[in-house]
Amino acid sequence: MKKLLLVLLMGFSILAIYAQHEQSNQEEQTNTDVYFGKQEVKLNALFLIAGAIDVGYEYILKEESSLGIHAMVAYDDSIRDNIQYFISPYYRYYFGEKYAAGFFLEGFGMLNSSERDLDLLFDDGEENYVTDFALGIGLGGKWITKSGFIGEIYVGYGRNLFKADESEYDLIGKGGISIGYRF
Secondary structure, three states: OHHHHHHHHHHHHHHHHHHHHHHHHHHHHHHHHHHHOOEEEEEEHHHHHHOEEEEEEEEEEEOOEEEEEEEEEEOOHHHHOOEEEEEEEEEEEEOOOOOOOEEEEEEEEEEEEEEEOOOHHHOOOOOOEEEEEEEEEEEEEEEEOOOOEEEEEEEEEEEEOOOOOOEOOOEEEEEEEEEEEEO
16 A cells, blocks of 8 residues: 555656646746747937937847848938948847847947048048948847847947048947837
């Protein structure tokens, strides 16, 4: 009788452990399914307030990496006096525990049109802007809700490569506070 009771007790214990394991696997799947969208669209709210439109698209390659692009066009004269536009493709590597979220490092390229370094005494009639290409690095953080909404803060700096001597800026920066959606 003791052996039968012991066998039944062990059988129920194994069933309870198995059921608990299955339940935790199902909970994990439902908690992480939300984060498995592969595409994101974003709007830089900080630039919008400052006088420029900066939109972005990001495609998630794996759980910890993605490719994306930002495009910015200035509509306010105070911003346009420094930079007219930029187009910036990037690669990000994420260090967070959520799917493509948390702290990240980024490498980027940036085609930009910035203010020309003008000598006011000898104005030769050239355009006021010079177009150049920069390479740079950045860092930031991304947060995502269960419904797919995104908040992101980032900053990055690069160096213009080809016409830095003609431009007022040999270092070029990008940054922002973006909101968006992952789908």
